[in-house]
Amino acid sequence: MTEQEIIDITNKVFEESFEIEPERLIPEANIFVDLGLDSLDIVDLVVALQNSFGVKIRNEESIREIRTLQDLYQFISAIKSVKKA
Amino acid sequence: MTLRRVVITGIGVVSPFGNGVAELMKGVEEGRSGVRFMEGWDQYIGLQSLIAAPVEMQGEKNIPRQKRRSMGRLSIFAAQAADEALADAGIALANEDRWRIGCVVGSTMGSARSINETFEIMLPDHDLTRLNSTMFFHCMSHTAAINVAQYLELNGAIMSTSAACASALHALGTGYDMIRLGRQDVMLCGGAEELHPTVTASFDILYATSTKYNDNPQKAPRPFDRDRDGIVCGEGSGILVLEDYERAVRRNAKIYAEVTGFCTTSSGLHVSQSNKESMVTCIRRVLDEAGLTPDKIDYINAHATATLQGDQEEAEAIREVFGASVPVSCIKGNIGHTLGAAGTIELAAALKMMERGVIYPTLNLENVSQDCEGIQHVMQPVTKQIRSILKNGFAFGGINAALVCEKI
Numbered sequence: 001m002t003e004q005e006i007i008d009i010t011n012k013v014f015e016e017s018f019e020i021e022p023e024r025l026i027p028e029a030n031i032f033v034d035l036g037l038d039s040l041d042i043v044d045l046v047v048a049l050q051n052s053f054g055v056k057i058r059n060e061e062s063i064r065e066i067r068t069l070q071d072l073y074q075f076i077s078a079i080k081s082v083k084k085a
Numbered sequence: 086m087t088l089r090r091v092v093i094t095g096i097g098v099v100s101p102f103g104n105g106v107a108e109l110m111k112g113v114e115e116g117r118s119g120v121r122f123m124e125g126w127d128q129y130i131g132l133q134s135l136i137a138a139p140v141e142m143q144g145e146k147n148i149p150r151q152k153r154r155s156m157g158r159l160s161i162f163a164a165q166a167a168d169e170a171l172a173d174a175g176i177a178l179a180n181e182d183r184w185r186i187g188c189v190v191g192s193t194m195g196s197a198r199s200i201n202e203t204f205e206i207m208l209p210d211h212d213l214t215r216l217n218s219t220m221f222f223h224c225m226s227h228t229a230a231i232n233v234a235q236y237l238e239l240n241g242a243i244m245s246t247s248a249a250c251a252s253a254l255h256a257l258g259t260g261y262d263m264i265r266l267g268r269q270d271v272m273l274c275g276g277a278e279e280l281h282p283t284v285t286a287s288f289d290i291l292y293a294t295s296t297k298y299n300d301n302p303q304k305a306p307r308p309f310d311r312d313r314d315g316i317v318c319g320e321g322s323g324i325l326v327l328e329d330y331e332r333a334v335r336r337n338a339k340i341y342a343e344v345t346g347f348c349t350t351s352s353g354l355h356v357s358q359s360n361k362e363s364m365v366t367c368i369r370r371v372l373d374e375a376g377l378t379p380d381k382i383d384y385i386n387a388h389a390t391a392t393l394q395g396d397q398e399e400a401e402a403i404r405e406v407f408g409a410s411v412p413v414s415c416i417k418g419n420i421g422h423t424l425g426a427a428g429t430i431e432l433a434a435a436l437k438m439m440e441r442g443v444i445y446p447t448l449n450l451e452n453v454s455q456d457c458e459g460i461q462h463v464m465q466p467v468t469k470q471i472r473s474i475l476k477n478g479f480a481f482g483g484i485n486a487a488l489v490c491e492k493i
Contacts, residue, residue, distance in 0.1 A: 018150065019146075019150050036151075038151065040154070040218045040219060041151075041154075041218075043217060043218035044154075044217040044218050044219065047214070047215060047216065047217040047218075048217070050214065050215070051215065056214065058214060
């Protein structure tokens, strides 16, 4: 899976599940402060990403470090490469 | 302690005829049916009744996402009905002491669709990891009540009355007592329900649903009719604003009617069968509480689900108390049986009939069944000054509920 595919699929989750306009989905956007997700939303984000990427991420420690969309793209990318390896 | 008087100052409805009381009344006045053949229901093996009265959901995106995410279908109906009821009452929550305003919203099943979806996701492999955070909130029994409360940001009492087809009347009775006792000043009361094949199935399995009109859906249900064959489920929500009378008068509110009596009894006999004796007791007691003799009731809005047994028992009960002296009608022929929402959607229609001085006929009542004779069925529109309404509701578990309201 390419980096761009990861970005596109992730952004699609934000657009569809959280009704966020595509123009707001910039890499520097803070998921909580800028995109307005709260603690319940984060649970749903994890489930939606698991379904979209076919990976388990719920119990990953590093998930707690994620703040921006860029952080999220990198996190998924790392998980996908571990899975491949 | 003096009990306070309680009045109805606002009405809100989402029904198979659309969003709003006006849409409901248009359908009733025009003698329309909201019953349809339900595509895809035949995939449920053994389901005999394939018709229902669905709501075409609209305007749900007007509810902000973070308030909407915990709402199953019925909660959206309830929130929209609550909005309309508050606007109708002329109450702007921003100007109110929200600790004095609460809600009681009941339902039979809660969010049947969400419950089914949750188990469909989880069950094949008992996999919990695919469930999102808000599914639980959709599936909780009190989902409609808490969603109305968090949507409106109420700080008062939130309660949920779970009494199947009597849920909405129970909600009204509970709100009535909360205000009478001075615990709250305004209560948004009612019920909500959503359609799902499994909800119809719960009646279908008991042979209580209509199965003979799948090819002619608008001919069912047929309350009190010779050719009735059972329940047709509907969906929606009805919310009434109950208010302390003194407060309503002080702010010059429009008052539909005063609630003067509420009673609920149970047959104590059977989980599904109706029972005339306990219905009669319920009706006599509610009249006593209201201080009215039977001849003082101007209109009875019946429960009349079109089951063979239920309609017969209710007709007998009405006949025993009132004879043929009071006009009786029911709008389930138009919108089906909206279960947990039925009490308030139907009372809303009755209040509008009171306002207009017209009783609309029971749709699909073409030939009165012999076992339902002896009461005054309304089969053509009747012009009548209505000063008092008796609303009946009967539910699984042998529950009877009745409410009286009067023009003041």
